Amino acid sequence: MNKHLKWVINEWKRYKSLVVIMFFLTILTSFISSVYPYLFKVLIDKIDFLQKNKADYDEPMQEIYRFIWVILGxxxxxxxxxxxxxxxxxxxMKFEHSLRMRYxxxxxxxxxxxxNKFRTGDLVTRLTNDLTDFPKIAWFLCSGIFRAFNSLVNIIFIMSMMFFLNWKLTLYSLTPLPVMIIVFYLVSTSLEKRYSKNQxxxxxxxxxxxxxxxxxxxxxAFDxxxxxxxxxxxxLEERYNTEYSLIKLQAGLNLIYEYIGYLGQIAILxxxxxxxxKGTITIGTFLAFYTYLMMMIYPMLDLPQLFISGKQAFVNIDRLEEIKNFPNENQRFSNEVPVDRFDSLKFSDTSFGYQEKALFTNLNLEIDSHKKTLLMGEVGCGKSTLISLLTGLIKPDSGEILINNINVDKLKRDDFLNSIGYVPQDPLxxxxxxHSNVTFGVKEIDQELYRQVLETSQLDNEIAGFEKRDKTILGEKGTAVSGGQKQRIAIARALMRKPKFLILDDITSSLDAENERKLWVSMNKYFPETGALMVxxxxxxxxxxxxxxxxxKEHHCFKGTHLELHRNNPQYRDFIQSQMTNGKKT
Amino acid sequence: MSKKLNIRQNYKLLQPYLWKEKKLLLFGLLLMIFVSLTHLIDPLILAHIVDVSVPNKDLNDMYRYAFFFIGLIFVSGIASYTQIIILSKLGLKVITDIKMKLFSHLMKISVSFFDNRPVGDFITKVENDSEKVRFLFSELSIRIIGNLLFFVGVIIVITYKSPDVSVWILLTITIIAIAYNYFMRFMGKIFKRVREKYSEVTAKINEYVQGMHVIQTFHKEDEAISIVEKTSAEKKLIETKASFLEYSVEGFFLFLIEYFMFILVIVLIVPQIFDGTKSIGTLIIFSQYINRIIWPLIQLLENVMQIQKSMVSLTRIRELSELPVEDYYNNKLEIKSFEEEIEFKNVWFAYEAENWILKDVSFKVRKGEKVALVGPSGSGKTTTISLICGFYKYQKGEILIDGIPLNKLNIKKWRRKVGLILQDVLLFPGNVIENVRIYDDSISAEQVMESIKMVHAEKFFEMGSLQNIIAERGQNISQGEKQLLSFARALTFNPEIVIMDEATSSIDTVTERKIQDSMLKVLAGKTAMIVAHRLSSIIDADNIIYFKDGQIKNQGTHTQLMTTSPDYQNLVNLQFMGGHDE
Structure with missing residues (x-):
């Protein structure tokens, strides 16, 4: 079976009882709307009859009043x-909500x-517009399907009514319809294509x-x-011309839509x-046919809409499934070993590369997790990748990353994540x-710690200057909080969890030299035990x-104190030299 | 401004257009009457067939009417098409014209106007407003007049057929239409809340997806899910309520129209049929019309509201087109050529009241000198060069050009002597040539090519031809190439004074060399002021002005300042030798 169809059926399996309700509601709705012209026919014929045989009835209106009750019913x-x-x-909306939450x-x-593969905006679109907008997934799943079903039942009911009234007239009046509808479709689809192109x-x-x-x-400046x-x-001229041809197209489409109704009227006339x-049908039947034909044309035009909207919805369904089916490595933690301390961090024969392009090959490196370690190197040398490997965001292609000499994969994920404090390059x-951002990672707020954290991240004085203090709301944009302050909030957020090891991805953009000095002084005061790795x-x-x-540049790592490296590593010496003279080059 | 005055002024804006096209307008109106008539006719034909052709068993009479109907709709089709085209084209013409005038006017107002508005948003708003004004001409006027004509037509026919019944019908229908209109306005408010909830859902998802790796490292997935769940459920709830309310009330209105009105017609007309005073045809006419008249009437009420909205849009556009042009645009004074010096004499400047960006700034730039402005970001360097270009008016002190105050000079003539090179190079829509000459067609394509060669931007020749369109926001061109392009621009216009905000972004060594070389060519023999980010620019400068907190701390050459100013030393160490400045 077609995979989309399967998907749709699977979704509906969650609401079996609703299928039944919808089925009967649809049929009832169609029946009621198709019975109305018939009532009109009966009424007209009755009036015609009563009028012609006035002599036989004293109170002809009584007959009519009785009939009005039927109409009211x-x-x-x-x-x-x-x-x-x-x-x-x-x-x-039920579908929309549950699909959104699942994905x-x-x-x-x-x-x-x-x-890395999916941009935020793209993912958001898949979970909002692709689900909600007309005529996309959610609309298609119920309205799209049942509207088409409704149209189909309408057509069946109306046709049966027409056959029941007079089969000959039905055949005559219906013959031109298929041709008309085909012509309508050919013309309108070609017009619509040009229409969207113009748009x-x-x-x-x-x-x-x-x-x-x-x-x-x-x-x-250049006058x-x-x-x-x-x-x-x-x-503007280009725009005028496109827009003008758009108007012509639209007027054409309107005309066609209107004419298809007229053609039906002419056939019945x-x-x-x-x-x-000739007297072969009553005037009531004549009028009922007139109405029926009008009622039938639009469902017929509507019916193929199911396939058009279906096609659109299927594309969006694929986009949702793409999210679900994307391979996931986050489930790598086997959650065997708890983490209660943080002694050592080791890369052991670790290799990693992006798309077959090797970055680190058999990297062996140990980081003392009680010390402050500075990570340096040119843009693109792999600093951020090294950090992502450490935080478990990415998994090495081969080799191991060992925490306390235990492979990271064996650790309890929660424990591991709780023990590191991570400050990303972009504060996010x-x-x-x-306040809510700084305390984002903790359940219970230790007021003393909160104060220390704000002091350490050099936020306390600045917050005191805000009108609403730490209750200042960080809006999307245009707030008083600067980019540098945001990044320091991210530092505070990481410290608030009392991490055993702090990872700072690029602190230079948020702290000037003076603030940086203060940060490290406070760090040593309040968090002397916490080791750090910083870029x-x-x-x-x-x-x-x-x-x-x-x-x-070859992605080899060298460890040592500044003096050691400066003495023994010419590349490091050059790097420091170039940083000092090249100015802006980082 | 009073509402009446507003309407009168808006009318004044449109009047010349309407007057110019009055014949076309009249013709369109005539066609509209014809089209409305067609919509009225088919119940009358049905009634005639039922009342006359059938009882008389007159086939020819029936055919005559059927053919008449065919002829009528054929002609009316042409009429309706022509009428839509005529009016829409008129609307399009008017709005294109208005927009053209508006845009060229906006070019002349002060840049400070654009400071507080993201330009993209601003243009989108202008665009939306223009669409609403255009709507006034096309759909809105067609619908309003069309519906009005149809409504009047129906009143005439049914009053002719049966005045007493028609009074009842019209009364009920009007009440229903007004009630429905009120209901829809109420629904409009609810749907606005639905939209707000929806954007809340979008915002939440956006935020969490963006920060997902923070959520994951902080292990807060469940909280994120539950918050999205809550917002999404709220949206579902309010939207469900809204649609149940909408459809059930709408169902009630449909019941009133289709059933209640129908019964009313039966009760009023059928006794008269039995009396012999009315025919069955009359019943048909009434029953057909009640279904057709209600929607135009509801639409009519809605459209009146839309006219108000269009008027508001038109007012906004008009107000934009009345914004004053730059202040010293009309000054007569000009200097033939820049001969001596630019002098800042105790200049104070603030974008907003009292929030001084420049405080008592004084310095001189002599002809032929290269001056570098340095200092921490936000210290007033960029503001200083903006003032020289005359983008903003300084509040205190004086800027003197060869002894003449800048605000006495004709600003356009002055700017012609100045070449500006900005940090982020914004490309204009269009091809490479237009980008270099800024649509100034008095500059030939050959001249442009000459400059492009001089800045080693031959890549643009490889791209096929110079007619090559630069893709949106210059995505097919690198940052370095954009800078070369802006150098080519300065070379082409050959200004007497070059004012430059150096780019900070890092560039590969090959392009870097090209930039250094081109810079020499651009600056050769010119007076220059450079907001410097390169060490070479400050070392080469004849004078360095060191800004801090909107004031000038020190001036002198590099070697002088390195010995006299510890602040400057510190800056050079941090900014030019260490890492970033913010």
Whole structure:
């Protein structure tokens, strides 16, 4: 069976009872709407009859009043079935919510490879627009399917009614329909294609216009304001032309849509009119056919919509499944050994590379987890990769990473993660207050520790300057909190968990030389036991490090104190030299 | 500003366009009457067939009417198509014209206007407003006039057929339409809340996906899931409530129209049929019309609201087009050529009141000198060069160009002497040539090519031709090449004074060498002010101005400052020898 179909059926298996309800509701709704023109026919024929045989009835209106009760009864049922589309929408939303949660949960379990491959915006789209928007997954799952079913039942009911009333007229009036619908489809799909193409052209012109104002300073500095109008001329004229052809297309589409209704009316006027005049059908039947045909055309146009929206939804379903099926290495922890202390950190014959391109080959390196170790090297030498290996975000291709001489994979994941404090290069704070971000990783807040942490990360004085202190909300943008402050909040967040080992990925951008000195002074005061591994681009950081790991361009690692490396390693010497003279090159 | 005045001014803005196209407008209106008529006609034909052709058994009469119907819809199809095209084209013309004027006007206003607005957002807003104004001409006017004509047509026909019944019908229908309109406005508010919840869901997912590795290393997955679950469930709940409310109330309205109104028509008309005063055809006409009249009426009410919105948009556009152009645009004074010096004399400047960025800044740049501005970020370097370009007005002190105050000079003529090279090179939409000459077609393509060769940006020749369109935001061009392009621009315009904000981003050594070389060519024989980020730029400078906190701390050559200023030494060590400055 088709995999998409299977997926859809699997989803519905969760709501078996709803399938039954929807099935009956659909049939009831279709029945009620198809019975209405028949009532009209009966009424007209009755009036016609009563009028012609007035003599036989004293109170002809009594007959009519009795009939009105029937109409009211049907109307009452119609009132009830009016919630049918609401039920459909409700089920759409059920699907939307549960799918969103299932796939979001999947995402929370993914590893770095996954997040390298999929951009945030893309993932968000898959969990929001792809699910919610019309006519995508959620809509398709219930509304799409049942609307098509509804249309089909409508057509069947209406056709049976028509056959029941007069099979000959039914055949006559229905013959032109298939041809009309095919023509309609051919024309409208080709128009729609051109339509969306034009729309794309327009949005590209719009983005050009957006761009044009970003360079306003340059335009003014070179005194080209008037000359630049030439660009607007070009862009706006292009836009005018595209838009004009779009209008023509749209007008054409409107026309076709309107005409298909007219054609049905004409067919009934001719065939039905002929039969009515000849007396083979009553005027009631003639009028009922007129209404029925109109009622049938739009479901017929709607029916193929199922396949169009289905195609769209299937693409989106694939995109969801792609999330789920992406291989995951995060489940590597076997959770055997608890971690209660942090003595040593060791790379043992560790190799790792991105996409077959080796970065580290048989790396052997030991880091004393009670010391402060500085990681240095040129851009692209593998500093961040080394850190990601240590934090367990990525897994080595071969070899081991040993904590207390135990392979990381054997550790309890929670214990391991709880014992390291990680400060990423990009602070990645969450919406909420400064306070909620600093205490993000802890369950119970130790006030004394909180104070120490703020002092260590050099935030206390700055927070005192904010109007709402640590209750200042970090908005998406435009808040008073600067980029450097955000990164120091990330440092505070890591320290708040009393980590046994701190990992700082690039602290130079958030701390100036003076603040950095204060940070290390406070660190030694409040967290003397905590070891650290830090990346820095500032030579002055050397002063605070017990040891240095230097990674050269060939991705070999060298460990030692600054003096040792400076004496023994010419590459390190060159690197330090180049950092000092080359200025901005990092 | 009062509402009435607003409408009058908006009308003034549109009036010339409407007047110019009055014949077209009139023709469009005529066609519309015709189209509305067609929508009225088929119940009348049905009624005629039922009332006349069938009882008389007159086939020819029936055919005559059927053919008349075919002819009518054929002509009306053409009419409706033409009418849509005419009015939409008119709207398009008007708005393109307005936009053209608006954009060229915006080019002339002060850059400070754009400081507080992200340009992308701003243009999107202008775009949305223009669409609403265009909508006023195309769909809105077509629908409003069309629906109005149809409504009037129906009133005329049914009043002619049966005045007493039509009073009842019209009364009920109007009440229903107004009630429905109120209901939809109420729903509009609820749907706004649904949208807000939805964007909350999007924001939460966005935030957590972005910070997923922090969540994972802090082991907070369950919390993230439960928060997303909560927001998503809230959205589901409110949206479900909204759709049940919407559909059941809508169902009730449909019941009123399809059943209640129908019964009303039956009760009112059928007795008259039995009296012989009315025909079955009349019943058909009424029953068909009640279904067709209600939606146009509801739409009409809705459209009136949309007119208000379009008017608000039009007002916004008009207000933009009335923004004052840059202050000293119209100064007559100009200097033939820059001869002596630029002097800052006790200049104070703030973007916002009293928040001084420059405090009492004084310095001189003599003709032919290369001056480097250095200092920590936010110390006022970039502001200083912006002031020289006349982008902002200084509040105190004076900037003198050859002794003449800058704000007395014609700013355009002055800027022609200045060449600006910015840190982030923003590319203009269009091809390489237009990017270098900024759409100034008095500069020939050959001149542009000459400059491109001089800055070693031959890559642009390899890209096929110079007509090559630069992809959106210059993604097919590297940072270094963008800088070369901006050097080529400065060479092409050949300014007397070069003002440059050096780029900080790191560049590969080959491009670096090209940049060094091109810089020499651009600066050759020119007066220059450089916000310096390269050691070579400060070493080569005739004078270095060291900024701190909006003030000038020291001035002098590199060797002088290295001995006299510890601040400067410290800066050079940290910024130029160590690592980043922020």
């Amino acid at each position: 049907i109307g009452a049922v119609r009132l009830v079935t009016s919630i049918y589309p609401a039920v459909r929408a409700w089920i759409n 979001f949960t999947d995402i929370t379990e993914k590893d770095y490879k996954f997040f 794309e052209a327009i949005s590209s012109i719009n983005s050009q216009l957006e761009l044009s104002f970003s360079g306003i300073k340059i335009i003014k 080209c304001e008037e000359k630049y109008n030439r660009f607007f001329d070009i862009a 001719f065939f039905g009119g002929y039969m009515a005049v 704070l969450f919406s909420g207050t400064i 820095s681009h500032r030579i002055s950081t050397v002063a605070y490090a017990d040891e240095i790991i230097f990674i050269n």
